[in-house]
Amino acid sequence: MANPQDSLSREHGGIPWKHVIGYILSIVLTALALWVTFETGFSTRTILIIIFIFAFLQAALQLLMFMHMTESSEKNNTLTGKTQTGNILFAAFIAIVIVAGSVWVMGAGHAKHDHHKMEMDHDMKMDGDMKMDHGDHK
């Protein structure tokens, strides 16, 4: 709307390969995570580590392919640059608060001795459990 001619029409030409490749790779990573969980015989801990790695890879991929991570340096616009940097820092802060905060709150005090939580710890130790749940998929 503000500058109808430049930004909009320039980006609309041709096939957006960056987005297409990013999209396909995202689907591949998700499918791989599902395959590792359901079809391999690894322990629960190993499965968790592998799918976490896939998750981080996919997050990085999406930031690069879809989220204009590198745009600020291209345009050399100070407000855009500052907004981008601030945005990424704030997003990192919120992500840490959500993940670390939840782990801390859910694992503290007598929530830790909560019945269901104990069940889960139990499951984690006998790491064949998860496979047994999904045995029919094999």
Add this chain to the structure above:
Amino acid sequence: MKWDEFFVTGDPLIYGADVSIGLTVIGILFYLTYFKKWQWLWREWLTTVDHKKLGIMYIASAVLMLFRGGVDALLMRVQLATPDSKFLDAQHYNEIFTTHGTIMIIFMAMPFLIGLINVVIPLQIGARDVAFPYLNAVSFWTFFIGAMLFNISFVIGGSPSAGWTSYMPLAGNELSPGPGQNYYLLGLQIAGIGTLLTGINFLVTILKMRAPGMTLFKMPMFTWSALITMIIIVFAFPILTVALALMTFDRLFGAHFFTLQGAGMDMLWANLFWLWGHPEVYIVVLPAFGMFSEIISTFSRKVLFGYKAMVWAMVIIAGYSFLVWVHHFFTMGQGELVNSVFSITTMIIGIPTGIKIFNWLFTMYKGKISFTTPMLWSLGFIVNFVIGGVTGVMLAMAAADYQYHNTYFLVAHFHYVLIAGTVFSCFAGLIFWYPKMFGYKLNEAIGKWVFWVFNIGFNVCFIPQFILGLDGMPRRVYTYSAASGWGGLNMLSTVGGFLMGIAFLILAYNFYYSFRYSERENTGDSWGLGRTLEWATTSAVPPHYNFAVTPTVTAMDPLIQMKRDKQDVKPKIEDIKKIHMPDNSGVPFFMASFFFVAGFGLVFEWYWMGIVGLIGVFITLIIRSFDKNEGYYVSEEEIKETERLTV
């Protein structure tokens, strides 16, 4: 599924609702057909991408939802007015407090504020529309369809009854079987899409589309508050989206994220819900603060006191609102260290808000105050909101909260925050900007009646609830015994509730009365005291392109500067150039309709219907992706004619 399971049966109240819904639909269809309004409805409203019209539709939907949520509240108050009342049974009462809470927060407060933001912000920053007008229409229609999907639950399938917080395991399949809880999950999920898109849209609009010269620190306070609100929306709503999706997986596909079986963590739902829920409190209160700042400054005829302090207070809140969520479940058992930390963060977050209260007081200090109705609501807000804030600090003390929690003390506290903050601001903002939307003011005399009846009713309703809470009356109980001694105060509270209901009816009458009899405005500056650009339009209701010539901003409160410079708001004829505007589109309406089909199918676990609906959504996305439409130009002649400029 049999028909008597599909429709809710057996309750005369529900049959009454069925009849009134049927009659309303027939009435609307008859009106549209008889007066040949279908084309007008489609062209002017259903396909519009104009921010002002979308804003008006948001506000109209919100007022409708205020009515629905208000009726829920009055039904609850009737049931609680006397001990051992048989008016509602336990299940019906549970359904009503669940829909009351959900509707008031998600489908009343948010759309009301987003509607006012839609109408005002682009004008206030001197823009022709939002950054993504088409996306704005998608936002509105997904919100509207989500709201409608949630609302039909009480006549088709049954309402959710696990509270607006939907704690697990209560909200799980074992304890809440049937479609009710699915309505909650799908309705909120679809409406949440709209909210998230609004967040992105206005964030970009405010950052990129301000009039030349309007630096960040020359932005009006309402624009600042909207900017901060949008940042919170963009970061908080994904948490709700994920939590809702996980619970949907639990209920529909047998997953075990929050269930008791299969190593699920039921309390993780509460944790995730409030990780979104607390920022949500600020999403519904920051725009309110912004509006009060504008109104108090305008009617005190003074610059807002402590502008920079206000801005920084809000910037701090944007991050800090994510650090207090545990205070919603101090009694969950996470131990004294966690509780102490969140107790302290909660008390600290009161400070930026306290700063703002003093800023408003000092803005009024030595000002020449006009006691118009928007100003009355603002003054009422300051007094009542302080009561809400102070009781909030009481609740923030984790040890004391073990006494207060789950009682009417808490209920009274958050109603003092949400009604005095959000609802008062919605009324104040609606009256203040009403001439900007419709070209005439709401009647001031009737408006004062609304204010006083509502304000007295509000206090009569909720002050007794503080005392009832301290006396130990728990929330979310459908009845109590006469021996408890809570009867008198409950009756008093019900009287207050009905006073608020009467105030709403007077407000509705005022809409009608003012439409018939109010004097039509002929300048853009309807109150004569405007400070910001939305009042610098040439006519009371701005044309669809807002400004014939984009204004240049040289100072904060640009219209005051223009008045000082004796500068006319009328554009010079040689400055008129053709204006690029977006075309209307019916695609957002159809996209949302497909979302409704998909949502309805998933609610009843009719997967074929869910899949058909989602395919429809994807088709509309594809249609939009290959749409080469770049809008159209408003010609110079048309602008000159609209602005009545002659050579």
